[in-house]
Amino acid sequence: MSQDYKFEGWLGKDKDSVNGKMVWGEFPHPKPFEETDVDIQITHCGICGSDIHTLRSGWGPTPYPCCVGHEIVGKAVRVGKKAEKGIKVGDRVGVGAQNSSCLKPDCEECSSGLEQHCQHTVNTFADQYPDGSYSYGGYADYHRAPSHFVMKIPDAIPSEEAAPMLCGGITVYSPLKNNGCGPGKKVGIIGVGGLGHFGVMFAKALGADKVVGISRSHDKKEDVLKMGADEYIATNDDKDWAKHHARSLDLIVCTVSSPSMPLMDYLQLLRTKGTFIQVGAPEDKLPDMNAFAFIAKGVKFGGSMIGPPWQIEEMLNFAAEKGVHPWIQKVPMKDANKAIVDMDQGKARYRISLVNEKHL
Structure with a gap:
């Protein structure tokens, strides 16, 4: 399956990027596609406090340039032959804060459904895969992730509401x-x-x-x-x-x-x-x-830290069944810089979903 799109997004170049100074650009070292992967054309991405901490290197040094955002929803546009969960091109799917773990049978965490605690976790952004490539988040046009950490979004949940649920x-x-x-x-x-x-x-x-x-x-x-x-x-x-x-x-x-x-x-x-x-x-x-x-x-x-993929799917189905609707503010992806400043200043009521209008 060919790729006729670029991996571009809002890049934080240094600690000052948290002050609304991200710059749109191409990802320098994205993950090479594998047959277990899914490429997602992003329509929505929630803004999380983790984005703010990472942009300003609050939890430790950030590997700039980074593209934050780990509440990603969009359309599967490339699906590897070994992808899990029956994901097909055209499906509405999402990715949360975790992009990868070792998934080895002898891993105590992965083998017991606690992938988020694996010692070899790769976060959805600002993290490095074993091959040296980097993970880039959802303030972007496209995202690539191993299918094990990609989940289908229930029809009953609008994309702007599903996105912030993922973290x-x-x-x-x-x-x-x-x-x-x-x-x-x-x-x-x-x-x-x-x-x-x-x-x-x-x-x-x-x-x-x-x-x-x-x-x-x-x-x-x-x-x-x-x-x-x-x-x-x-x-x-x-x-x-x-x-x-x-x-x-x-x-x-x-x-x-x-x-x-x-x-x-x-x-x-x-x-x-x-x-x-x-x-x-x-x-x-x-x-x-x-x-x-x-x-x-x-x-x-x-x-407690996020949850494993199976529990995220459980949560999404539970939210759909019970009619749980988060309080969301929708902001165009082009205004991401203003949105992160508003988020950092506590103005969100109560989550912000960036909307990539070109992909709707």
Whole structure:
């Protein structure tokens, strides 16, 4: 199958690119096509906080030039003879934050359906394959990925809604599902932004008895209640909030990525034997913690990172079945520079999907 298109996109050339200074250009070292791969003509790409961290080298040195974006939806235009999942040319497909793993039978993680924890993971952008080529993300015209990490998008989900589910959605769906969110559980979501708003909606759809949105101010209260939350806690507006809501939650998913967040106060909200799962990743460190926050009530503190391909597919089908619709702002791909600045300034309500209008 021939290729008559170029791999071009918005390239971050240095740390200043996060300030709306990405430049459109051709990818210098894209992955060579293999018969297990799929090429995707991109129609939509969500903007994720990971894009911001990577553009400014917040989590470590970025291999510039990079093209960010790992919430990719579009049309399969080239499909290798050994592609998985019955993907065909013309199918509407998506890719999340992971592009590859070793997939070897003797890999403990890959063989047990935990590909996101494989020691040989290749991220969807700003990462390197074993052959020395690089992965480039979805602020672009085309994307190439191994078919194992490509999934078909259910017909019931619009592309602009499916895109942010592929990272933002699975980042909270996975820890909710893996930690027993459902009937009989009282669940708190800390930080009701792009990730947190997914958390509220998925917790409610999974059948939690009570869903509590937790943020600093009352600014988002009305929105969060409309999303399905039963209660809202504004930590800046009640100096005794931790005392007033102590021992009220079975499970907390924290999406906040600030080293100054009141972590010890958050832990007070857990009931005995409760579970706290951190998904937000600060660029430096988490706040200090006292061991008695865990010992006294026998609570668990854990972390979660995206989810494996099979669980992303499960999430998409669940969202289609339950009618979960994220709150999305659509922005033309040509305006990606402005969109990342808006995202970095907290203006998104609550996820931004770039729309590649030339491919619609």
